[in-house]
Amino acid sequence: xxxxxxxxxxxxxxxxxxxxxxxxxxxxxxxxxxxxxxxxxxxxxxxxxxxxxxxxxxxxxxxxxxxxxxxxxxxxxxxxxxxxxxxxxxxxxxxxxxxxxxxxxxxxxxxxxxxxxxxxxxxxxxxxxxxxxxxxxxxxxxxxxxxxxxxxxxxxxxxxxxxxxxxxxxxxxxxxxxxxxxxxxxxxxxxxxxxxxxxxxxxxxxxxxxxxxxxxxxxxxxxxxxxxxxxxxxxxxxxxxxxxxxx
Numbered sequence: 001x002x003x004x005x006x007x008x009x010x011x012x013x014x015x016x017x018x019x020x021x022x023x024x025x026x027x028x029x030x031x032x033x034x035x036x037x038x039x040x041x042x043x044x045x046x047x048x049x050x051x052x053x054x055x056x057x058x059x060x061x062x063x064x065x066x067x068x069x070x071x072x073x074x075x076x077x078x079x080x081x082x083x084x085x086x087x088x089x090x091x092x093x094x095x096x097x098x099x100x101x102x103x104x105x106x107x108x109x110x111x112x113x114x115x116x117x118x119x120x121x122x123x124x125x126x127x128x129x130x131x132x133x134x135x136x137x138x139x140x141x142x143x144x145x146x147x148x149x150x151x152x153x154x155x156x157x158x159x160x161x162x163x164x165x166x167x168x169x170x171x172x173x174x175x176x177x178x179x180x181x182x183x184x185x186x187x188x189x190x191x192x193x194x195x196x197x198x199x200x201x202x203x204x205x206x207x208x209x210x211x212x213x214x215x216x217x218x219x220x221x222x223x224x225x226x227x228x229x230x231x232x233x234x235x236x237x238x239x240x241x242x243x244x245x246x247x
Contacts, residue, residue: 030069030070030097030098030099031066031067031068031069031070031099032065032066032067032068032069032070032073032095032099032100032101033066033098033099033100034066034099034100034101035050035053035054035057035065035066035100035101035103036100036101036102036103037050037053037103037105038102038103038104038105039105039106039107040104040105040106041089041106041107041109043109044109044138045107046110046133046136046137046138047087047107047130047133047135047136047138048085048087048088048105048107049135052135053082053103053105056081056082056085057078057081057082059081065078065101070095070097070099073095073101075093075094075095078093078101079091079092079093082103082105086108086128086129086130086131087107087108087130087133088105088106088107088108089106089107089108089124089126090105090106091103091104091105091106092104108124108125108126108128108130109124109125110122110123110124110130110138110140111123111124111125111140111141111156111159111160111163112140112141112142112143112155112156112159112175113138113140113141113142113143114143114147115142115143115144115145116144116145116146116147117146118146120132122138122140123152123155123156124156125156125160126153126156127152127153127154127155127156127157128152129149129152140159141159141162141163141172141173141174141175142173142174142175143155143159143174143175143176143177144174144175144176144177145176145177145178145183146177147177151181151199154199155199157202158199158202159175161202161203161206162206165206165210167210167213167214168206168209168210170188171187171188171189171213172185172186172187172188172194173186173187173188174186178195181198181199182195182196182197182198182231183196183197183198183199184196190223190225191223191226191241192225192226192227192228192241193227193228194209194227194228194229194230195227195228195229195230195231196230196231197229197230197231197232200233201233204233204234205230205233208230208233208234208235208236209228209230209236211236212228212236212238216238223241224240224241225238225239225240225241226239226240226241226242227239
């Protein structure tokens with residue numbers, strides 16, 4: 001390779017480094033132009049909005065994020081702030097060379113509203129506690145009683161199983177904690193209630209309940225019974241209403 005060619009290559013490399021450095025510096029000093037916020041869940045988002053995320057980002061800060069340059073934006077710090085929201089499951093924040101800050105947010109999805117002696121709150125699909133919101137409310141199953149935090153995850157799975165089944169979700173409108181670990185189910189038709197017992201083997205118990213509905217109640221009617229008990233995993237015990245109650 002000739003000497004002149006080597007010199008040209010070196011000069012070209014220097015120019016390339018200069019252009020890249022200039023571009024990096026220029027992009028770093030570019031002001032934040034906008035926040036691009038995406039909510040990734042395919043289920044309803046009841047509590048968060050773009051405005052709410054902007055409020056979280058700017059909370060306890062002396063300046064608005066849109067007054068900063070890209071270099072001044074701390075992506076990790078922003079992620080940590082947004083992730084602390086009880087309505088957020090996960091968040092990823094990034095920035096591009098055009099001045100946009102991108103938020104990809106997966107929200108916590110409420111599945112039940114707990115009405116306990118200590119207050120009201122939601123539990124999410126993953127069994128996490130979520131506070132009520134002043135901005136909106138979620139149309140979810142109501143659960144009455146002193147539900148302990150150790151029960152949240154299993155109760156959440158139980159409620160989701162009910163909601164995924166057309167027959168069950170059309171009949172069961174509420175859940176009531178009736179003992180230390182026992183629950184009753186409230187139905188929308190009839191004057192009976194369902195004594196469910198503990199949530200152990202709840203899939204089997206719910207399947208027994210479905211069979212009872214399909215094989216008996218749909219034929220003999222719902223006013224015949226005072227209580228259905230699913231406390232025992234392998235059977236449904238139906239208590240008929242006393243004759244004087246039917247008159």
